[in-house]
Amino acid sequence: MNELQLWWLLLLPVFFGVGWVAARIDMRQVVRASSRLPRIYLTGLNHLLHDELDQAIEAFLSAARENPATLELQLALAVLFRRRGEFDRAIRVHQELLAREDLSEERRSEILAELALDYHKAGFFDRAEALYAALQQTERKHWALAQLLEIYQVEKDWRKCIDVATRLARDDSPVWRVRLIHYHCELAALALTAERWDEAGHHLEQARAIERHAVRPILLEGERHFLQGRFEAAFEEWLTLERIAVEHLPLAIDRLMAVAERCGWQAKLLKRMRQWLHRYPQLDLVERYVEFEARHGEPATAMRLLQGLLRQQPSLIVLDEYLLLVARHVDPAWLADVERVREVVHGYVQRLARYRCTQCGFKARRHLWRCPACGQWETFGPARVIEIDAIAGH
Ligand SMILES: [Zn+2]
Known part of the structure; x- marks a missing residue:
């Protein structure tokens, strides 16, 4: 050579x-x-x-x-x-x-x-x-x-995004539909912040014309009602997620609780939360449920529900909230021990529970509609997850 x-x-x-x-x-x-x-x-x-x-x-x-x-x-x-x-x-x-x-x-x-x-x-x-x-x-x-x-x-120039994406979306592929929905939602969210209600409504209509059951327009439409004081309409709008995408309810749970407290619908919401938990015992839902039950319901019901969940599908998230309840009712002689155990479990949950991009694995503390790492839309699941291998130290 x-x-x-x-x-x-x-x-x-x-x-x-x-x-x-x-x-x-x-x-x-x-x-x-x-x-x-x-x-x-x-x-x-x-x-x-x-x-x-x-x-x-x-x-x-x-x-x-x-x-x-x-x-x-x-x-x-x-x-x-x-x-x-x-x-x-x-x-x-x-x-x-x-x-x-x-x-x-x-x-x-x-x-x-x-x-x-x-x-x-x-x-x-x-x-x-x-x-x-x-x-x-x-x-x-x-x-x-x-x-x-x-x-x-x-540059977050969503109008130009809509223009270009419309020109590119020659087929009816879901990727383009999802993007266009989010561009309209971004504009709607901006309009809501500026209290331009009609403009927000207009963008949400356009988003819904693309996909009637898309989740984000439902959340924002509820928000539009809520911000204008139409609490019943907001409540009903968010509750449509029950049928369409129950796993996304945690994204509306804080608002639902606020409306329920304002309108005296605590019992109605508690009943539904218990049902949702059986279908989706997610971190935010479990946390909010325990908090809401303690404030407006019966702590004993929460105890029974969490015990049932722990038997059906044991998870650190449920255990964490269960220990919180136990600490409130335990014999004072045991309190310090229970609190110590809860502290450990709670530490893991807080440290490890993250929203995670299903495309690239990027983790975030709050839910994001677009992944900052890979740039894809709607790749974050609606619930925080705990990765077990992280606990094992791998
Ligand atoms: Zn990603």
């Missing part, structure tokens, strides 16, 4: 690191081109392998000027810079490449797309937006629109 081929072997890990662009690179063509590589290229690779990126990039750029056939390698290199967070270097390479006069239209738009991504990832949204807009005239139109949507989501 001669020295030149050996260099390419050394370069292989670089290509594996480059990700999707590498997948588009015709390696045979690159290897063919390697046989024509000038000496300066090897110098550049040498710098790269020694992590001397400044010298490497200079060598590659100078090689590029002398040898136009090395385009693929430089594109890969620039993507590598971008992935390492060295955006200025990626931008420089792409700008230099764009300055060449021998580019086909297809090549030019490919490099423009890469440059747009450099700006996007570097947080220069204005520049990225301008390039994505220019790419609307090319066959990369849909890709560019999808990237624009990402920017508008980060």
Whole structure:
């Protein structure tokens, strides 16, 4: 094996690191081109392998000027810079490449797309937006629109999100429906905060026109009634979740309790809470139920209910609340012991109970409609979960 081929072997890990662009690179063509590589290229690779990126990039750029056939390698290199967070270097390479006069239209738009991504990832949204807009005239139109949507989501420009998503949603796929529902809900939530009730109602209607039984519009519609003092309507709206998505009731439970107390419907709500618990003994629901039963019902009923739950489906969450009740009724001689045990269990529950993204596993203390880690909508379950392996210390 001669020295030149050996260099390419050394370069292989670089290509594996480059990700999707590498997948588009015709390696045979690159290897063919390697046989024509000038000496300066090897110098550049040498710098790269020694992590001397400044010298490497200079060598590659100078090689590029002398040898136009090395385009693929430089594109890969620039993507590598971008992935390492060295955006200025990626931008420089792409700008230099764009300055060449021998580019086909297809090549030019490919490099423009890469440059747009450099700006996007570097947080220069204005520049990225301008390039994505220019790419609307090319066959990369849909890709560019999808990237624009990402920017508008980060900027929370929900109106533009609706506009772009509507253009992209050519089919009736659930992914687009879910996104559009949330964009309308985001606008509705903003309008509610500003007390623009009709505007909120309008956005919620649009969200519901997409999917009649979507959960978030129901929660917000209840909120709209609640904030305007229409407590019965709010109560009824939230209770529709009983039929549609009982597991989402914990997201409305605080409001339901507030309305029940205000309107004297405590007994009515308690009866329902007991039923819900048998179907979904979730953390928030168990906690609120015990609290509400203690305030407005009979603690003995709560004791019996939790004992039943512990037998049916033992869980740390239920045990935690059960110990709280036991501590209130136990013989004073045992109180200190019970309290100590409860403290341990409660500590675990508080520390480990999290909302969790089902897509990427990101954990959060409060429920989120959009995952900040993977950017997906509605991937958080409506209940906090405790991961048992975390308790075991794995
Ligand atoms: Zn996620």
